[in-house]
Amino acid sequence: MTTAVSLDRSLQHLIDLRLDSLERILMDSGVSRAERMEIVQAVEDQIFEMLEQQSGEATRESVLQLLRSLDPPEAYHNEDARFDLLERVPRRTRASVTAERSLSDGPRFSNMPPRAPGIAITSMILGIVSLPLMIIWPLGLPLSIAAFICGIIALPMIARSQGRLCGSWMAIVGLVAFGLYFVGAVCLLYFAS
Amino acid sequence: MSLDVGIWRTELRRGLVELCVLAVLRDGEAYGYQIVEQLKRDARMDFTESTVYPVLARLHRDKYLTERRVRSAAGPPRRYFCLTETGRQRLEEMVCQWNEVSDRIRHLIHKGVA
Numbered sequence: 001m002t003t004a005v006s007l008d009r010s011l012q013h014l015i016d017l018r019l020d021s022l023e024r025i026l027m028d029s030g031v032s033r034a035e036r037m038e039i040v041q042a043v044e045d046q047i048f049e050m051l052e053q054q055s056g057e058a059t060r061e062s063v064l065q066l067l068r069s070l071d072p073p074e075a076y077h078n079e080d081a082r083f084d085l086l087e088r089v090p091r092r093t094r095a096s097v098t099a100e101r102s103l104s105d106g107p108r109f110s111n112m113p114p115r116a117p118g119i120a121i122t123s124m125i126l127g128i129v130s131l132p133l134m135i136i137w138p139l140g141l142p143l144s145i146a147a148f149i150c151g152i153i154a155l156p157m158i159a160r161s162q163g164r165l166c167g168s169w170m171a172i173v174g175l176v177a178f179g180l181y182f183v184g185a186v187c188l189l190y191f192a193s
Numbered sequence: 194m195s196l197d198v199g200i201w202r203t204e205l206r207r208g209l210v211e212l213c214v215l216a217v218l219r220d221g222e223a224y225g226y227q228i229v230e231q232l233k234r235d236a237r238m239d240f241t242e243s244t245v246y247p248v249l250a251r252l253h254r255d256k257y258l259t260e261r262r263v264r265s266a267a268g269p270p271r272r273y274f275c276l277t278e279t280g281r282q283r284l285e286e287m288v289c290q291w292n293e294v295s296d297r298i299r300h301l302i303h304k305g306v307a
Contacts, residue, residue, distance in 0.1 A: 029245070031250075032254075033252075034254060035250040035251065035254055038246070038249070038250035038253060039246045039247055039250050041269060041272070042242070042249065043242060043248070044223040045224065045225055045226060045265075045269060045271060046226040047268075048265065048268025048269065049226045051268070054267075069240050071242055071243035075241075076247065090269065124271065170221070
């Protein structure tokens with residue numbers, strides 16, 4: 001028996017996240033736009049077909065469970081990887097990892113956990129090291145300026161990464177340390193004169 | 194199953210997915226999920242949607258398949274795929290090749306065993 005599936009916006013959003021994630025993977029793999037649309041639409045059709053087959057009203061849990069049962073977006077990466085992944089990694093594990101990630105944190109390009117870029121870490125370290133060196137200002141000043149530059153570069157880089165990079169707080173620490181250094185240096189100069 | 198045999202099996206499946214998809218469509222039109230389910234049921238080769246849908250998209254792009262959209266009770270319209278004349282020719286050629294290769298290999302194996 002066929003029953004109409006009406007999803008509320010939050011459930012539709014879960015499905016959309018999965019489809020967006022799949023489309024990005026296909027784009028990364030160099031799949032043409034027309035084929036991307038076809039594949040994404042085929043997966044969407046399947047999701048609705050499976051929802052139709054479920055008894056009772058769709059809930060968040062049932063939609064999540066359904067998405068977990070599908071191949072993860074990474075399985076579509078390219079034909080070679082697709083077969084290798086299917087052969088070597090247990091289906092449930094792959095699916096659950098992807099579903100959890102894509103649904104809780106938004107879409108990502110791969111299974112890799114987000115990492116902090118080196119430039120953000122550098123900004124934080126330089127900023128912190130520069131503070132005690134305020135007394136020896138010819139040494140502290142370049143470090144502080146370097147921390148500021150690194151922080152300014154790192155923040156938009158993290159923002160544009162769509163979840164692949166994290167650690168914006170490190171860049172912010174570097175920028176705040178630069179600010180503190182600047183204020184501290186002005187105070188020192190004022191009291192010294 | 195050892196790792197080496199697992200890799201060989203993967204390679205074997207890789208080469209067969211297109212033939213299997215075309216074979217499913219030989220007797221009539223079907224939509225994507227229906228093809229996946231039929232392959233799971235009949236071919237028992239663990240083809241899943243991530244292996245079948247890209248092949249379907251490629252075959253459609255290369256004009257071996259046509260699609261027909263049918264309104265679905267829920268969600269987007271269902272897309273039924275059907276073999277074109279060139280698709281049917283391709284299937285026949287692939288079936289011939291498959292029969293020839295499998296006969297030779299079967300002969301070789303049995304000869305080796307005997």
